[in-house]
Amino acid sequence: MTPNQRGSPIYSSCTKCKTLIPLGESRCTRHRPKRTHVLSSTQRGYDAEYLRNRATILEGSPLCVLCNRRIATTADHIIPLSRGGTNQIHNLRPACPRCNSGRGNRL
Template structure:
């Protein structure tokens, strides 16, 4: 087997670690970046997820309990905007389709879903 990784001084606290930061400092740094990112993100309402969206989401999920992706057997727990809100889409029923969390998150704001 190979030799163990050399110990390095953490860039933040100076403790010896296997990477550039010790686990505690790495976790603190990640959480700090997540807080900064969240502070700059508009609220769901400001991004277009209003009462109309919530009402139509319930209708779509009741009508289509399965994910829209062919071959996916996961239950639809979210709705996907066919034309994303960020690209001018709406919360109307004809622009929403049922999706599992995995496929909805992986599609992001692209126009067509790609595997």
């Protein structure tokens, strides 16, 4: 569709029910996916024990144990929390953000 002479916005239709919606959106408000609640860091398992052990691991600005090139600013779980790991100091190691986020929840 093209805009009319007065410059009205261009519309498209919802992919589910064919209701007119502004161009650039694919679904009407009724069919748009609901936002999911994002859990807090405490709810995800990063508690006071993790913060203490993270500070211990990162004191002295160690190098990343995964790439040995960058300074580590994050604590990587050797066995991820999602796979049954803990926040204990023997399960943490220093890692740079790039290596830590790239690793995901792999062992």
